[in-house]
Amino acid sequence: MSNSESYPPEFGTLMNKPTEPEKSIEPSLDRTKDILIPVIDLEHLNMEKLREACRDWGIFHLENTGIPSTLMSQIKEITESVLSLPFEEKRKLFGVNSPLSYFWGTNLVSPSGNALKGALRKSFGHLFEGINVPLASLSSLLPFSCSDPKLESFRVVMEEYGKHVSRIVMTLFEAIAETLSLDLSDDRKKSCLSESTGVIRVQRYPPCTESPGLKPHTDSSMISMINQDDVGGLEFMKDGEWFNVTPLANSLVIGLGDMMQVLSDEKYKSVLHKVGKRMKMKERYSIIYFVFPDKDCMFNSSCYKPFTFSEYEAQVKLDIETHGCKVGLSKFLTNP
Numbered sequence: 001m002s003n004s005e006s007y008p009p010e011f012g013t014l015m016n017k018p019t020e021p022e023k024s025i026e027p028s029l030d031r032t033k034d035i036l037i038p039v040i041d042l043e044h045l046n047m048e049k050l051r052e053a054c055r056d057w058g059i060f061h062l063e064n065t066g067i068p069s070t071l072m073s074q075i076k077e078i079t080e081s082v083l084s085l086p087f088e089e090k091r092k093l094f095g096v097n098s099p100l101s102y103f104w105g106t107n108l109v110s111p112s113g114n115a116l117k118g119a120l121r122k123s124f125g126h127l128f129e130g131i132n133v134p135l136a137s138l139s140s141l142l143p144f145s146c147s148d149p150k151l152e153s154f155r156v157v158m159e160e161y162g163k164h165v166s167r168i169v170m171t172l173f174e175a176i177a178e179t180l181s182l183d184l185s186d187d188r189k190k191s192c193l194s195e196s197t198g199v200i201r202v203q204r205y206p207p208c209t210e211s212p213g214l215k216p217h218t219d220s221s222m223i224s225m226i227n228q229d230d231v232g233g234l235e236f237m238k239d240g241e242w243f244n245v246t247p248l249a250n251s252l253v254i255g256l257g258d259m260m261q262v263l264s265d266e267k268y269k270s271v272l273h274k275v276g277k278r279m280k281m282k283e284r285y286s287i288i289y290f291v292f293p294d295k296d297c298m299f300n301s302s303c304y305k306p307f308t309f310s311e312y313e314a315q316v317k318l319d320i321e322t323h324g325c326k327v328g329l330s331k332f333l334t335n336p
């Protein structure tokens, strides 16, 4: 386990709690809330199963994704070594010229990774840190390399991971569109899953079984792909109740985002989720790929007023700054 120096000073009260490395504290997590979410096989897609998973759950495991296990081990190793660096070193490492950024304290970050004003104060007790990797910085859109060797190794594995997640999300999106009988042109597909706004976010939560990691929220994305480790903690709401997403090795957790709810005309719902109590007194790592529409991607649906994705983002940002929380799609309802 890494030392407390690698965490931001604001995490102090959490970090000072006595810890028992790697001990399972079963009673802290309500295991009656474990539930088997649908498992979708990407290589042998069953369209009916996919439709049910999207319609009834909004969250499912995706297996047979074709991501090599060696790449996942490399990512785990380099991520742990970068995030375990002393806090001050991490702050310096991600200089102003790097598109990669280090953030901490809150999920109320803009897609560019900047924590929104006042967000850290309001997120007290829900603490984590991470590295924001814009997908565009990994591809030919914005080629760059890092002068620090550790960061450069991180960038290289992320570039490889970025290729896999882009491929996976396009296959999945096309299949989901088919379950909705949506006949989308290639341009529309590209605009719904924009390479220029997609981000990979690597997150680390301090070892703590009692304190929640991330407040309940929906993602503004089209699709979110979460790679959580075996520490667990991801929870989602179904029929008014919270359930645990029990980790499933070699699979990704797919969550439908707000833009999928709009695109599907509410046939599919954006999943409400959070990071709650963990299964083990261990640091928790997750790697998330958020795929968003293009800024000017227009949504016309029967339930919401027409809007572009950038209008949606601007409203979310305003609500967070004004009320300290995201209001989300209800702001755009035709009949509120």
Ligand SMILES: O=C(O)CCC(=O)C(=O)O
Pocket (backbone or CB within 6 Å): 107, 203, 214, 219, 226, 228, 234, 273, 274, 275, 286, 288
């Ligand atoms: O860390 C996780 O597993 C989930 C994170 C998440 O929901 C988010 O960053 O939006």
Ligand SMILES: [Fe+2]
Pocket (backbone or CB within 6 Å): 217, 218, 219, 224, 273
């Ligand atoms: Fe989320």
